[in-house]
Amino acid sequence: MGAKTVNKLAVPEATLHYEVTGSGPVLLLIAGGGTDAGVFSGMVGQLAAEYTVVTYDPRGNSRSRYDADATDECVEQSAADALALIDAVSGGEPAYVFGSSSGAITGLELITRWPDRVRMLVAHEPPCTEILPDADDARAFFDEVYDTYRNDGLMAADVVFMMGTGMDDDAMPPMEDLLPEYRELAERMQANAANFYEHKLLPFTRYQPDLDALKRVSDRIVPAAGLESYANLPGRPIAVIADHVGWPVVMFPGGHGGYSSHPAPFATHLAHLLKTDTV
Template sequence: MGAKTVNKLVVPGATLHYEVAGDGPVLLLIASGGTDAGVYSGIVGQLAAEYTVVTYDPRGNSRSGYDGDPADESVEQSAADALAVIDAVGADEPAYVFGSGSGAITGLELITRHPDRVRMLVAHEPPCTEVLADAADARAFFEEVYSTYREDGLTAADVVYMMGTGMDSDAMPPLEDLLPEYRELAERMQANAANFYEHKLLPFTRYVPDLPTLRRLADRVVPAAGMESCAHLPGRPIDVIADHLGWPVVMFPGGHSGYSRHPAPFATHLAHLLKTDTV
């Protein structure tokens, strides 16, 4: 796969940390929520045998610091950041894009606004719950998580969030039980949690995708979910989006974080899926 390079990219209001490995067509992996490039470390090596794999820390997370004070996230700005990373490594060629969670929402906005820059988008469980028939209930849940964070702190908010999204089974073991490299990642994610609840949770979960535009781009959008998590809140919106696209949901191994829990089969499944590209 060759050596991994670590880079910095200045964008309006932030400096993004991004990493590049491998050679071939560009494959951008967009991290979710309060995570960073490290969550994809288990699948990068396998994918880098055929692709130039690019990962990055979303603005405000880990090593991608804000220029000034933190501010509420804009999905439009998040998509602009993803485009800037693609432009930095991919010249004029469109990129393959995989995003999970809020990273999938970023991908949906990216292909909606810049369809010429995305060769294929695999959107894995975007929690854009406004498309659901029970959107009011989902909205109330995320507002409860936010208010719990503001009133009772991070630990209480984590409990409400994990239980309500079905991610309690994805909880990491105690830090002392982790290998050093995973302990470092877990510590970074813990440090990102407050910014996630304060500035990212509500803007992303309130995102309304442009379904008519996505339908026109349906040949390049792959709706995806985890086999163990598709029935939970973050996985449900992709069913609605898939109906509008006219495609079935592609199931991946594991749950919402299957790429970290089952990296080898997840990467194999993604690599096979990318080969179905006909654009």
Template sequence: MGAKVVNKLAVAGATLHYEVTGSGPMLLLIAGGGTDAAVYDGIVGQLAAEYTVVAYDPRGNSRSRYDGEPADERIEQSAEDALALIDEVAGGESAYVLGSSSGAITGLELITRHPERVRMLVAHEPPCSEVLPDAADARAFFQDVYDTYKAEGLAAADVLFMVGTGMDADAMPPMEDLLPEYRELAERMQANAVNFYEHKLLPFTRYEPDLDTLKTVADRIVPAAGLESIDHLPGRPIQLIAEHLDWPVVTFPGAHAGYASHPGPFATHLTALLKADAV
């Protein structure tokens, strides 16, 4: 597998923290929400046996600092950040990409803007709820989460967000019960929460994918969702996207964060998909 190499990459308006493990074709892991590279630690070791695995903290999260004051997320910039990492590590080669949650939205924008640089995209539960038939209800829910954060603070917003998205079952155990490395991740995620609610929640959930353009590269997109969460709000948009692409949704073990709760089976399933000649 080889040792993990930690590095920094300057991009427009931020400096990205990224970690490289293994050798072989590049596999970029894009974290979502207020998480960072460490959420994928459970699957990296297995994947790094065959791939150069690159995980990073999205701009504004954890160790990827803004150059100036925080600003509302621009999905096109998020995609350019991912492209910059592919350029840095893979050079002129294309990369495999796994994106989960808002990381999957970044992946959808990346393959829309730069299809030649993505060998295969596994888009796991992108919460782009504007594709839903009840998009107005979803939009109102996320606005309510944002308004609750502004009026009542983080704790109240967290409860509303987790219950309303069906992710309350994914919640971490109490901080004191976590191993030191997971405690550090949990502490970073807590520190990222303000930036998530302020600058990421609404831009990502209001993202409208270019379905017609995605249709032209449908053979390189794997619509994916957790077996236990596919019918919750974050899992529903990929079902609509999959219908447009004429592909079935591929289910992974676990729920929205199955890569963390079921790392071994998740990594095995992902490897099988990446090795497939056609999805």
């Protein structure tokens, strides 16, 4: 594994913090929600033995600061950020991409708009709930989370969000029980929470993927979900996408954040999929 380099990349209205480790084909890992590059730290070393692993803080999160005041997220811009990172690192070659949660939505938009730049996309539980048969209920739930944040604050919104998405079991231990590096990550995520609820939650969950466009590149899409979470709200949309593109959902260890809770088996499973170059 090569040494990690820490870099900055200027993109429209923001500057992205990104990290590069290892050598070989480029593998871009896209974090979701209010998380950042640090959520993949448990997997990077293992994956970097065979890949140039690129992780980054999505715009507005942690060390990827907006250049001006925050505005509501645009999924197209999020995908353009991912493309800019691929172009900066890959030397013109298409990249492998893994995205989870809203990071998977970014990946879906990326492969839809720039299919020639993605060698394979592993889309892990994208919460694009507008494609669900009960989309009205899902939309109402995320509206409730947003309204709770605006009216009652972060802690109340966290409770509604975690319980309604089945992620209440994924809560971190108390801050004082965490190792220093994980404490720093948890503190960054806490600091990102307001921006997530204010500017990212509704734009991403309202995203409607172009299912016909995805079907045209179905040989390069791996629909994925957590073994412990696929039946919950964030995991359910990938089953609809899988049915449309004609592939089964590939199950990964753990839940919605399995890459963090089960990093070694998760990385092993991901590396195995990438070697196939098709499902």
